[in-house]
Amino acid sequence: MRNPFPIIWRYIRSLIARLPWPGVIRRHPVWSGLILGTSTLIALAAFALTRPKAPEYVTDTAKRGDVTRTVEAVGSVISERDFALQFPVSGIVADVRVKEGDTVKAGQSLAALRAGVLSADVASAGAAWQSAQADLNGLLEGARPEDIAIAEAELQSKRAALDVAKMSLLTAERTLELSKEKLKSLESEARISLAGTVSAAASTASAFLADARTGLKTINDVYDSIVVADVVQKHSPSEYADLKTRQNRAAAELDAALSVVASAAHYEEALADLTTARAAVATVADTLRQANDFLLSLPITSNFTVSVRDTNSDLLATERSSIQSALSGVDAALNNLRDASASYTTQISAEKSALASAQGEADRAKADIATYEASVNVSEAQLQLKRAGTRPQDIAAARARVAENAARLQRARAAFAETVLTAPVHGIITKVNVKKGEALPTGAAITMLGSSPYRIELYVAEVDIPLIVVSQSGSIELDAFPRVFDLLRVSEIDEAATDRDGVPKYRVKLDFALPREELRIGMTGDAEIVTGERKNVISVPRRAVIENTEGQTAVRVLESGEVLEKRVMMGMEGSEGEVEVEGISEGDVVVVLIKE
Structure with a gap:
């Protein structure tokens, strides 16, 4: 917008110049005062309108606490009293742990498949996770003086071995020349x-x-x-x-x-x-x-x-x-x-x-x-790293490796869990169709009659279904029982989507941890499934995290009236709009929005 102040100021100056000063002021003191006052007010208003405004910051505080990620949906009470239980994978039966007529509890193991390879995968993934965690702990602790001393001694030993190899080469070359001359x-x-x-x-x-x-x-x-x-x-x-x-x-x-x-x-x-x-x-x-x-x-x-x-x-x-x-x-x-x-x-x-x-x-x-030259170079580089201390990016990379191996371990455990058939609810075994050493039948492996006929059924959008796995916990607040939260556990996830009002969604079934007699089929309520949780971490509002000009994830921190940009590593996003970050401290004032 064009600045009006210079135009108004030129108009006032021309107006003042036309007045026959100071005679007019003496003859018309009231009108002269009004004109001067009005001109002053106009000038002040023009200055207030045209001066640049200081930016206004919408801020929040970086907090330390737990970040929880949930998936929410409307759930309804259904009845499934007869259960035809099947393994999600094929294989050879390794063990049958129940017989017809047995009373079982929810989560009790009923049968298992041979899972030697999957068991080894769990052990391997666990070892890899422990190794990555140990590397991270080592980086966080930093190099101790004795570690540096050991590294220096190893470097000296390798240098000495290199000198011996060089002397051996000189001797061999001298012997080679003498042999050539003699021949x-x-x-x-x-x-x-x-x-x-x-x-x-x-x-x-x-x-x-x-x-x-x-x-x-x-x-x-x-x-x-x-x-x-x-x-x-x-x-x-x-x-x-x-x-x-x-x-x-x-x-x-x-x-x-x-x-x-x-x-x-x-x-x-x-x-x-x-x-x-x-x-x-x-x-x-x-x-x-x-x-x-x-x-x-x-x-x-x-x-x-x-x-x-x-x-x-x-x-x-x-x-x-x-x-x-x-x-x-x-x-x-x-x-x-x-x-x-x-x-x-x-x-x-x-x-x-x-x-x-x-x-x-x-x-x-x-x-x-x-070989010794390469070994010496590696030892020198390792010694320099120990002396220089741990870099933030090394810690971030180590944390990423820990998270990656933790995910591998979780996948391995989930795959291994698919080889064990468990009771979804309390009940009585009515039929056992498998035997140890035999291949799985095409139908149900075990059938049972549930003691509690009630479960929760809900439909989840395809964008959220990858976050949900069997055995995750959750809760529901039924409309019939306000402010009463019944604990749930995920027991089944459909492999294929179901069309719900023209939108593909996946059906998820959950079992009550503590079934109640007051439940009735068709009751509905707001349900949530906890799909992830991070304990004692720093979090900020998701809107406070930006991408800087270098394509890096950053947060703007307000310190002493100045906005400083700090690079951060994002972690899990919570369901309340917060996100886990590394790179800032608890209590830092972060800028969520800048109003110009």
């Missing part, structure tokens, strides 16, 4: 010492490989002769093709051996090459044997006479004998080289083993260093 020296010595033997073995192998090649040429000479070729083509062409394949394979092995046998740089390569050469010579010898056997199997003809056959057979046999001598020569050269290098082979093998061991020690030392 290099042994290999160099072996190479120089055995150079002559290696060269001689290579020359011997080359000569014997040449002899083997001559043996293959002899096969070609025999089978390329006109007489032999003619009888082969007429009587055994396929067998000759097989022989030719073996001959080509032997030739390939010879070529491969000849390409490497003269190129060995040290004795290990020479041993490998001699082994290859021996295999090639042996293949040629076997090929000569097969060639001779095949020749002897050919039929005698007018051209391929016994004399021709025997002459060629002797030629092949002689060549094979020569190749066998060559094979013996290769074996001799191989054995000579092995004998000459045996000492070096043993020493080098031992040194390689020592080198591998030294490498392993170095690798283990490096792994130990990495």
